[in-house]
Amino acid sequence: xxxxxxxxxxxxxxxxxxxxxxxxxxxxxxxxxxxxxxxxxxxxxxxxxxxxxxxxxxxxxxxxxxxxxxxxxxxxxxxxxxxxxxxxxxxxxxxxxxxxxxxxxxxxxxxxxxx
Numbered sequence: 001x002x003x004x005x006x007x008x009x010x011x012x013x014x015x016x017x018x019x020x021x022x023x024x025x026x027x028x029x030x031x032x033x034x035x036x037x038x039x040x041x042x043x044x045x046x047x048x049x050x051x052x053x054x055x056x057x058x059x060x061x062x063x064x065x066x067x068x069x070x071x072x073x074x075x076x077x078x079x080x081x082x083x084x085x086x087x088x089x090x091x092x093x094x095x096x097x098x099x100x101x102x103x104x105x106x107x108x109x110x111x112x113x114x115x
Contacts, residue, residue: 001100002026004094007093012084016113020069020079022094029053031096031104036068036079038090038111045093049079071077085112 012018020036022098028034035050047061049068057068069082077094094106 002031002096002098003028003035004096004104004106006065006092006094006106006109009111011112011114012086014086014113014115016084016110017080018084020081020092020109020111022077022079022096024075024077024096027072028070028077028096029109030098032036032099033097034070035079035095036066036077037093037095038088039093039108040087040090043090048092051077081111084111086113086115089113 005023006020008018008020032053036048037045038048039045047060049066051057051068051070066084070077089109089112091108093108097103
């Protein structure tokens with residue numbers, strides 16, 4: 001059972017930046033797919049960005065302000081978020097899936113963007 005723990009959330013003014021981290025309890029090289037998802041108030045959970053084991057990335061539309069990365073040596077995935085907007089306010093979740101298609105979720109970290 002892989003445990004994923006997010007950190008780095010908080011409150012920031014619009015236009016600011018935050019860097020989220022997702023630390024795994026074991027070698028993330030076993031996770032061939034990892035992603036950041038978010039769920040805003042009254043909204044469904046949605047994909048923000050994903051990254052495969054070989055470093056291929058994918059972003060949701062209009063989120064070129066964000067950069068996803070992973071450091072296999074540190075068993076950690078990151079999400080650098082720049083030029084934050086009010087609509088980026090959400091709980092951000094880390095997700096990882098292994099080669100057997102077993103998925104794991106983190107507990108989430110709150111990001112609040114204010115004007």
